[in-house]
Amino acid sequence: METIRLPSTIVFLDKVGIISFVHQQLIYSDLDFIPLYDQHALKLKFSARSQIPFIARADAILPYAEPFEPNWILFNLTHETEGTEIVLEAETLYGERVAAIIHDNGKNFGVESVMFGHSLDHWMIKIAFFDTLRYLLRENFSSGIDRYIQIDIDDIFVGQSGSRFIPEDVKALIHSQNELRDYIQDFHYNLGFSGYFFRHGDELENAGDEELVAFADRFLWFPHMWRHNHAHEFSISYLLALMSQNKLFAENTRLKTPLQYAISPQHSGVYPIHEALYEAWSSIWKVRVTSTEEYPHLKPASLRRGFIYKNISVLPRQTC
Incomplete structure (x- = not known):
């Protein structure tokens, strides 16, 4: 000492x-x-x-x-x-x-x-x-004090049986969102969906999927890919077909997607750039914003940056 x-x-x-x-x-x-x-x-x-x-x-x-x-x-x-x-x-x-x-x-x-x-x-x-x-x-002191918080919950229907939402989880999610609204005005969780996996769990998990859709208007939603596909593996025509299926699912289940925001599964095709992904996003979802951990490199996280490509803003993502 x-x-x-x-x-x-x-x-x-x-x-x-x-x-x-x-x-x-x-x-x-x-x-x-x-x-x-x-x-x-x-x-x-x-x-x-x-x-x-x-x-x-x-x-x-x-x-x-x-x-x-x-x-x-x-x-x-x-x-x-x-x-x-x-x-x-x-x-x-x-x-x-x-x-x-x-x-x-x-x-x-x-x-x-x-x-x-x-x-x-x-x-x-x-x-x-x-x-x-x-x-x-x-x-x-000259730095601004405004901070913008968005919490994405990706793969909302994708999990393996045993790890998916059940009805009680949906109620807990709504409760948590309401608690955060006591501190953050009009806060919404932003849920990412791959429609193919809807009702692909056990009986209780399928009821959880139904509960999410029943309360869909409580959240904001954003598109993943129909079957959680990796964009860089597919042509423009195939990506257009996948996104069209996912959009039809969103319309049928009344999922609100007002943000013109999308996330590619595992950020595939965002960077390095897969041209077809950006073209399909613009055509089907009118995407203006996405994000990735990969630009210019995954590590160190403090040096991640954003860029704009084909009028789509690519934000540096903190956590995936």
């Missing part, structure tokens, strides 16, 4: 703040908080008393269970002071309220700083990081 005693005054450039991610087991002296290592973090909540949350919704407790892993560093503040405030609260396994992120106005370190007890792997930490940048940069 190493004890760090920071000097009482440190000279820094004006208006410079520090963002730090705690990852070493150090004992800090003369501070208002004690780091707790290898912790579970439960019931995360942004503090309404903090100046930092902007995008983050203060005082709303995360209603879903966290991955049950003891990989958080939490901060046990005996009390909030003029120098230190909690940004993100958490609860330990023993029900003790602690901090997962703390904001120091310079009292402890001689410069304004925000300390994170977890990495950016967690989505609430990402939001807190963005809000912290905005707060510390103040008038120099």
